Amino acid sequence: xxxxxxSGGGLVQAGGSLRLSCVLSGRTFWLYTxxxxxxxxxxxxxxxxGTVRSGGVTEYADSVNGRFTISxxxxxxxxxxxxxxxxxxxxxxxxxxxxRGLNVHTTTYEYxxxxxxxxxTVSS
Numbered sequence: 001x002x003x004x005x006x007s008g009g010g011l012v013q014a015g016g017s018l019r020l021s022c023v024l025s026g027r028t029f030w031l032y033t034x035x036x037x038x039x040x041x042x043x044x045x046x047x048x049x050g051t052v053r054s055g056g057v058t059e060y061a062d063s064v065n066g067r068f069t070i071s072x073x074x075x076x077x078x079x080x081x082x083x084x085x086x087x088x089x090x091x092x093x094x095x096x097x098x099x100r101g102l103n104v105h106t107t108t109y110e111y112x113x114x115x116x117x118x119x120x121t122v123s124s
Contacts, residue, residue: 001026002024002025002026002027002112002113003024003025003026003113004022004023004096004097004113004114004115004116005022005023005115005116006020006021006095006096006116006118007020007023007118008020008021008118009094009118009119009120010119010120010121011122011123012086012120012122013122013123014086014087014088014123014124015085015086016122017082017083017084017085018083018086019080019081019082019083020036020080020081020083020096020118020120021078021079021080022034022036022078022079022080022081022096022115023076023077024077024078024113025077029072029074029077029078030053030054030074031053031100032053032098032099032100032113033050033052033053033098033099033101033102033103033104033105034050034051034070034072034079034096034097034098035047035048035049035050035051035070035096035097035099035104035105035111036048036049036070036079036081036095036096036097037094037095037097038092038093038094038095038120039092039093039095039117040091040092041091041092045095045108046061047106047107047108048060048064048068048081048094049064049069049070049081050104050106051070051071051072051079052102052103052104053102055071055072057104058104059104059106063089064083064090067083067084067085067086068082068083068084069081069082069084070082079096081094086122087122088122088124089122090120090122091120091121091122092120093117093118093119093120094117094118094119094120095115095116096114096115097111097113097114098111098112098113099111099112099113100112
């Protein structure tokens with residue numbers, strides 16, 4: 001059974017940085033495409049960033065491109081989301097997702113496994 005556990009969320013001022021981590025257990029990590037989604041208050045869950053099995057291909061939402069970086073360490077079964085130049089509109093619950101597919105998908109229904117989420121709050 002796959003389990004995803006996120007950590008690293010918190011409260012930060014606008015312009016600050018946070019790094020989120022997500023550990024996958026129960027299966028072979030490198031077989032999974034990994035992604036981060038977020039759900040702002042009162043809104044639908046949206047794609048943030050994704051990376052394929054090798055980490056060689058990444059994809060970002062336009063709203064975070066150039067500010068956020070997704071990376072993975074297959075030896076540690078962990079995917080990261082480095083978030084710089086944070087804005088109040090980045091405030092959301094951030095979720096880690098995993099799928100056995102080969103490509104990064106930007107829709108929630110493409111992902112089989114989800115973490116419980118971690119809150120990120122950016123104050124102005």
